Amino acid sequence: MSHAIQAERPVFGPRIARFGLYAFLIASAAFFLLPLLLIISNSLKPLEEIRQGNLLALPVRPTFDAWITAWKSACTELECGGVRPGLWNSIKIAIPSVAISTLVGALNGYALAQWKSRRANLIMLLITIGLFIPYQAMLYPTVKILSSMGLFRTYAGIVLVHVIYGLPYTTLLFRNFYVGVPDEISRAARMEGASFLRTFWSVILPISTNILVVVAILQFTGIWNDYLLGLIFAGNDNLPMTVQLTNIVNNARGSVSPNVNMAAAVITAVPTLVVYFLSGRYFVRGIAAGAVKG
Amino acid sequence: MKTWLHRQTFKPDITVAVFFGVVAIFFYGSILWTFYMSLTRSTLMPNYAVVGLDQYVKLFTNYRWLVSCLNMVIFGVLFIVGTLGFGTILAIFADRRIQAESLFRTIFLYPLAVSLIVTGLSWRWVLDPVNGLQGLMRNAGWENFTFDWLTNPDRAIYTLVIASIWHSSGLVMVIVLAGLRGVDNDLWKAIRMEGIPLWRAYLQVIFPGMRPVIASCVVLLMSEVIRGYDLVIAMTKGGPGIATEMPAKFAVDFYFARVNLGLASAASIVMLMLSLLMLLPYFYSEFRKRT
Amino acid sequence: MSSVSIRQIRKSFAGLTVLDSVDMEIAPGEFVVILGSSGCGKSTLLNVIAGLDDCDSGQILINDVDVSGLEPSQRGLAMVFQSYALFPAMTVRRNLSFGMEIAGTPKAKIAEKVAWAAKLLQIEALLERKPSQLSGGQRQRVAIGRALVRSSSICLFDEPLSNLDAKLRAETRVELKELHETLKSTMIYVTHDQIEAMTMADRVAVMHKGRVEQFAEPQKVYEKPASLFVAGFIGSPAMNFLKGYLEGTRRFKTHDVSLDASSYGFATGPAAEEAILGIRCEDVNVVERGAPDSIPATLAFTELLGADALGWFDCLGQRFSVKLTIDAARTMQKDVGFRFNMSKASFFSAATERRL
Numbered sequence: 003m004s005h006a007i008q009a010e011r012p013v014f015g016p017r018i019a020r021f022g023l024y025a026f027l028i029a030s031a032a033f034f035l036l037p038l039l040l041i042i043s044n045s046l047k048p049l050e051e052i053r054q055g056n057l058l059a060l061p062v063r064p065t066f067d068a069w070i071t072a073w074k075s076a077c078t079e080l081e082c083g084g085v086r087p088g089l090w091n092s093i094k095i096a097i098p099s100v101a102i103s104t105l106v107g108a109l110n111g112y113a114l115a116q117w118k119s120r121r122a123n124l125i126m127l128l129i130t131i132g133l134f135i136p137y138q139a140m141l142y143p144t145v146k147i148l149s150s151m152g153l154f155r156t157y158a159g160i161v162l163v164h165v166i167y168g169l170p171y172t173t174l175l176f177r178n179f180y181v182g183v184p185d186e187i188s189r190a191a192r193m194e195g196a197s198f199l200r201t202f203w204s205v206i207l208p209i210s211t212n213i214l215v216v217v218a219i220l221q222f223t224g225i226w227n228d229y230l231l232g233l234i235f236a237g238n239d240n241l242p243m244t245v246q247l248t249n250i251v252n253n254a255r256g257s258v259s260p261n262v263n264m265a266a267a268v269i270t271a272v273p274t275l276v277v278y279f280l281s282g283r284y285f286v287r288g289i290a291a292g293a294v295k296g
Numbered sequence: 297m298k299t300w301l302h303r304q305t306f307k308p309d310i311t312v313a314v315f316f317g318v319v320a321i322f323f324y325g326s327i328l329w330t331f332y333m334s335l336t337r338s339t340l341m342p343n344y345a346v347v348g349l350d351q352y353v354k355l356f357t358n359y360r361w362l363v364s365c366l367n368m369v370i371f372g373v374l375f376i377v378g379t380l381g382f383g384t385i386l387a388i389f390a391d392r393r394i395q396a397e398s399l400f401r402t403i404f405l406y407p408l409a410v411s412l413i414v415t416g417l418s419w420r421w422v423l424d425p426v427n428g429l430q431g432l433m434r435n436a437g438w439e440n441f442t443f444d445w446l447t448n449p450d451r452a453i454y455t456l457v458i459a460s461i462w463h464s465s466g467l468v469m470v471i472v473l474a475g476l477r478g479v480d481n482d483l484w485k486a487i488r489m490e491g492i493p494l495w496r497a498y499l500q501v502i503f504p505g506m507r508p509v510i511a512s513c514v515v516l517l518m519s520e521v522i523r524g525y526d527l528v529i530a531m532t533k534g535g536p537g538i539a540t541e542m543p544a545k546f547a548v549d550f551y552f553a554r555v556n557l558g559l560a561s562a563a564s565i566v567m568l569m570l571s572l573l574m575l576l577p578y579f580y581s582e583f584r585k586r587t
Numbered sequence: 588m589s590s591v592s593i594r595q596i597r598k599s600f601a602g603l604t605v606l607d608s609v610d611m612e613i614a615p616g617e618f619v620v621i622l623g624s625s626g627c628g629k630s631t632l633l634n635v636i637a638g639l640d641d642c643d644s645g646q647i648l649i650n651d652v653d654v655s656g657l658e659p660s661q662r663g664l665a666m667v668f669q670s671y672a673l674f675p676a677m678t679v680r681r682n683l684s685f686g687m688e689i690a691g692t693p694k695a696k697i698a699e700k701v702a703w704a705a706k707l708l709q710i711e712a713l714l715e716r717k718p719s720q721l722s723g724g725q726r727q728r729v730a731i732g733r734a735l736v737r738s739s740s741i742c743l744f745d746e747p748l749s750n751l752d753a754k755l756r757a758e759t760r761v762e763l764k765e766l767h768e769t770l771k772s773t774m775i776y777v778t779h780d781q782i783e784a785m786t787m788a789d790r791v792a793v794m795h796k797g798r799v800e801q802f803a804e805p806q807k808v809y810e811k812p813a814s815l816f817v818a819g820f821i822g823s824p825a826m827n828f829l830k831g832y833l834e835g836t837r838r839f840k841t842h843d844v845s846l847d848a849s850s851y852g853f854a855t856g857p858a859a860e861e862a863i864l865g866i867r868c869e870d871v872n873v874v875e876r877g878a879p880d881s882i883p884a885t886l887a888f889t890e891l892l893g894a895d896a897l898g899w900f901d902c903l904g905q906r907f908s909v910k911l912t913i914d915a916a917r918t919m920q921k922d923v924g925f926r927f928n929m930s931k932a933s934f935f936s937a938a939t940e941r942r943l
Contacts, residue, residue, distance in 0.1 A: 023389055030386060031403045034462065037418035038406075044421075057422070057432045110315040113308035120601065125316060127579065132323045134519045134571050138547040138564040142333065142557060143326035166322050173315065186672035189639050194686030194737065195660030197305040204685070208676030227411030229526045230548070244413045248530060251417060260427060263417070271414045278409035282402060289408065289467060290474040306658055 068261035078249035088246030099164035111176025155237030334561035351562035383468025416530025475509035596645035623794035665734035861937035881924030
């Protein structure tokens with residue numbers, strides 16, 4: 003596909019320019035890969051090798067000791083369970099949050115795409131602005147609302163917060179998709195006597211698999227990588243991995259074993275990286291779609 | 297009434313109403329509440345007596361806040377210019393029939409999947425003066441090599457810029473690349489027929505046509521700047537001293553650690569205003585186009 | 588078979604009148620075509636009949652029962668959409684049965700109806716396919732099938748042929764007409780295509796700016812257009828028009844020429860007024876220049892259309908189209924005269940633009 007599209011793009015003429023182009027690309031690739039490779043390589047070193055201080059050197063005697071420590075016995079100020087409980091918490095938080103915010107976002111997006119009113123533009127504007135509101139301007143009241151419902155610092159609470167804060171985003175992504183679906187399909191379903199929800203479930207959802215995957219991936223990445231909301235709303239029993247990781251790294255005792263910290267960081271990054279590498283095309287499409295918001 | 301209810305089951309209105317209710321309460325209601333708090337003398341406990349703009353006066357005489365704002369401006373300008381420039385160059389190069397395009401793209405994009413926390417920690421280790429780059433060079437015999445930006449109060453902010461450019465350039469690349477791929481082949485043919493040099497073609501023909509794409513990049517990056525919290529926490533914790541404090545961190549600190557609700561609310565409202573102010577031109581053009 | 592009554596339907600949107608007091612009485616089993624250019628309100632009218640769009644005031648009666656407050660699915664009618672609107676994720680069979688499934692129809696009954704429609708439309712072989720695996724014409728059939736399964740008493744069509752290529756369109760037109768003969772159902776068919784209207788309709792409703800300009804048999808619409816708009820809209824090439832003054836003595840004066848209009852069947856009594864004469868290209872006789880009672884005309888160019896030809900003349904400062912035989916077109920002189928067949932002409936009031 004790309005070749006057909008790019009057929010008219012003139013190639014850089016002189017050889018030397020072509021060489022420069024690749025030199026730049028390779029240098030950029032090195033810049034992007036550097037931190038990840040350094041951390042992985044150093045996390046595989048035993049502590050003595052780290053002490054010798056050569057960051058760039060490859061591990062002489064690679065070992066997974068640091069990984070094992072990071073996984074199950076690295077210490078925060080409070081406990082020494084490694085990142086394992088954090089991983090479990092993050093999974094526990096991410097799965098329902100992603101599922102609910104994606105599905106509800108799909109329903110809302112479809113409703114908004116169907117909703118013909120003179121106020122539609124105003125509502126869209128308000129929702130789009132919602133994407134750009136700094137969390138700080140909503141944090142305290144959200145804490146209060148959740149407290150009054152008895153959900154502050156609970157598992158249900160953090161899921162609810164992720165769902166609600168994620169809804170404007172998922173809704174807009176779906177709306178932009180559904181606006182492109184011909185109106186007549188919904189009208190035909192209505193002629194057949196299908197209610198709004200029935201139409202959504204039987205007719206619209208089955209043709210939405212691609213966008214569902216895209217949105218779910220974006221939501222998963224966002225929720226897995228969240229730090230602030232987890233810190234505030236999850237409560238000590240449900241701290242997600244990112245929070246667990248910073249607690250381990252910032253623990254005074256932990257700072258003496260950087261290989262363990264690095265291993266913990268890699269473990270934290272692995273799930274989203276796996277999703278990224280497995281779903282590259284969808285991920286890219288999602289970013290491109292999400293960028294042209296509104 | 298019954299038939300009205302029945303007919304509603306065929307319409308999207310109820311779903312829209314419920315959704316908008318949630319947005320109105322949790323987003324706009326919360327903002328109003330925060331705004332109200334910013335007008336009170338609340339500290340540890342909420343205090344609902346309105347005292348006017350006292351908190352804002354306190355805020356803008358607070359040295360730490362002013363430093364935060366200045367930091368945000370320095371960081372924001374460098375980050376946006378750097379990311380936009382770097383990402384755009386990558387996009388242009390990737391659009392020029394290169395070998396192994398998808399490999400390069402995979403490499404340029406993966407930081408987007410990495411959390412800002414891990415990004416910050418990684419760069420903190422890489423740039424660490426003792427164990428990182430500087431130590432490495434000195435061990436290699438380059439005794440006077442100095443790269444201590446992370447611990448240098450005058451330079452620490454630039455390490456944040458490096459890490460965030462690393463994190464976000466891929467985003468700009470993808471968006472600009474999508475825009476470039478959308479350029480009509482006939483336009484390229486015309487450029488060739490006219491014999492326009494490549495750099496002028498991009499600068500004067502291609503990019504002016506992609507203004508909305510660039511604008512949405514800028515908007516996305518700006519909102520990242522104003523929200524920027526995780527990266528600071530992971531990388532510098534605002535230090536050394538208060539050299540890398542940011543408004544987002546200021547607000548969270550005063551909400552939860554220092555418990556001064558009124559001041560934190562005022563800071564949040566100022567952040568919100570800044571966001572809206574920056575978004576205003578974008579939204580204006582977007583929604584005028586549509587109606 | 589059901590009757591449909593449309594009474595005083597009004598609808599405006601964002602300050603724009605989309606439907607302006609539309610009245611229509613459609614008899615059971617009638618094939619009615621609603622004809623108009625885009626934006627005339629014809630599709631909106633169809634959607635109002637279906638119940639998919641709300642109107643501001645007025646009533647829709649089906650078999651003399653007011654259905655204005657009912658859901659589309661409760662009105663006992665079916666609809667074929669322009670883009671077919673097949674449910675993309677469902678097989679053809681499921682597309683046909685979905686509505687009955689929702690209505691809780693017994694399985695055996697569903698299977699029976701699906702089989703009936705599939706046989707009628709010859710789509711039995713396609714039942715297990717998805718819409719994306721069908722050609723345009725096949726999708727068309729499935730869409731009609733879905734409508735038939737739903738209701739064979741009233742069926743609404745929203746420009747159902749506009750996405751087909753010319754050949755398929757002509758074939759499907761015939762098939763639809765045959766289907767109507769077989770089922771004897773009431774059909775309301777919206778289109779912008781005159782040929783569809785002329786060939787299929789029992790009666791045509793010509794719409795313009797939200798109003799029904801004329802509702803009559805196709806031939807009558809062609810021969811005796813009720814308004815200047817209908818006259819100009821129907822027929823290709825368009826009717827020739829001449830502005831002038833109609834004297835009480837039944838003479839039409841224009842550009843120093845006085846024409847005898849006494850053979851024209853006026854609907855109203857004699858009155859003197861500004862009027863417009865409309866005359867179709869086949870009602871102009873070309874005679875020699877200077878022949879008695881003729882108007883001088885000059886040939887501009889001719890178009891040979893295969894079976895016959897069209898001559899374009901300048902006459903009284905106006906461009907006229909005249910239907911000619913091929914032979915006549917080949918030997919046509921430059922300077923000729925026109926004689927109008929006044930008994931087939933149309934007069935319109937310049938003030939009201941209605942037929943006189």
